[in-house]
Amino acid sequence: MIDLLLALWPLFALIVAGFYLRRWDFPSEAFWPGAERLNYFILFPALLFSSLATAPLDNPALPRLALAVMLGLGSAWLALLLLRRLRGWPAGRFGAFSQGALRFNTYLGLAAVGSLFGQAGLTLAALMLALMVPTVNVLSVWSLTAERGVSARSLLLPILKNPLILACLGGALINLSGLGLPGGSDRLLGLLAAASLPLGLLCVGAALKPEQLGGEIPALAWNSGLRLLAMPVLAWAVAFGLRLPPMESSVLVLFFALPTAPTAYVLTRQLGGDSHLMAGIITLQTLLAAVSLPLALQLLVP
Template identity: 85%
Template sequence: MRQTALMDVPVTALLLALWPLFALIVAGYFMHLRGFPNEAFWPGAERINYFILFPALLFSSLASAPLDNPALPRLATGVLLALGLAWIALLITRRLRGWPAARFGAIAQGILRFNTYLGLAAVGSLFGSEGLALAALMLALMVPTVNVMSVWALTAERGVSARSLLLPILKNPLILACLAGALVNLSGLGLPGGTDRLLGLLAAASLPLGLLCVGAALKPRELGGEVPALGWNSALRLLAVPLLAYAVARLLGLPAMEATILILFFALPTAPTAYVLTRQLGGDSHLMAGLITLQTLLAAASLPLVLRLLSG
């Protein structure tokens, strides 16, 4: 099993692994800005990626992942512990500051959610298929947990039923793909008859298209009017939260590669899909759009810096 640690990767190699990812985000922004190919392309591309290509990547990664990896229980503990500590801190701060649910929902998503496309692309560039398998297992825990937290944060004042919390998760194609991949793995059936090749072709298209869509969704005009909130929220997400993940990784004694992947996912900018959820549930969509845009832009500098300082 390859155990290449990020601390063994020179700074130039780290930058070479990450800059193409942000180049695709910038390309997506300018393509959308220039109306290329057309306005209708981007929603359709996002749906194809979300419902077909990206689930294919997660399914194929988990279907062939070494589920008996002894690091997995520690990695799962690290994910849940870091998310739990961040959530408790958010709840305490909300009580002290008296934020309404509309605002708290945007703030919480800015700190808890993560750009899955960017995370998996970075893991793939740094650690290859072995890292992608571990990252997919992390996502199987992180995606439902963060979704429950986000829905609760946006609806806390008017109450929320168990059904309204769980139904979006049970219908989430990413979660379904993770579950299906794990079941195929445990069954021992494998991916016969060229199925692995088909899924590989679909998966290969998911991350470049996803990063282009991330760029197309940026809204620089939403950066005005909320400068203090945008600033401190982005600082917490991009600097403080990965520091928390680093402390958890050290506490649990995670191996180098697993610790790096944990830190990386907690150093990612917030997810573009947070804007859609915020609008649907009546949250502060202006603040959410600003957070997505600013964090994505800042992550081009913060992500390589954090990984170099904290991984090791």
């Protein structure tokens, strides 16, 4: 447990640092939106591209890992649909709850995987993201627009334009082509990737909105419990049932134990969902994850 805490506390320290830096207006309010865009469109895609370009795609455990990801997300989605039917949530509220349960903080996830499992873990995580990011994006858009209908174009266009998806596809194509990363391009991508995770964690902290926690405590509490406790248990059960190797099981549980993504707030606001509820979910889950993530990994990781 001590080794786990030693690996994870610097990640949450960066999140706290980002929160206070923005509150202290340092370096300036205009810095943070630009930093988020730089990371989202350049630095983070460089990390995913380089990881997949050199990944061992012939790993025999990969088909089972892909099946585990889809079984976990599919089971959670069916449970959410049942809850919506029982509770009668409107789309704006259902969309916030769905994103709170299904989406995950990619920056924190990759930083944690890198700290705990090194490059081998990052490679597995990149492969998982290639499956999880498009699936979760489709479900998120559908949940926010279910009442007014949604076209195939409006579902697929955000995925086709997503820089993370494009980076995963590009890295996989380079890998399959056998071209590799010649001429020092691997070092260039490595430098960009090294800047991505610390900047991303600072931006996660800067986006926290504690003032949004009031008024929805029961809803925030059960949704956080679903994401931070039930989802990692579900991932462990799926991994156990499919007999995944220890490394694959660990990365799967870790990603299902992460708090939801800060970008869920932007999507919720753009599509007319309950952005106040979404901001509260993001903030509470990120704060609670400092305790729940080490606990889930200690209890559920092989």
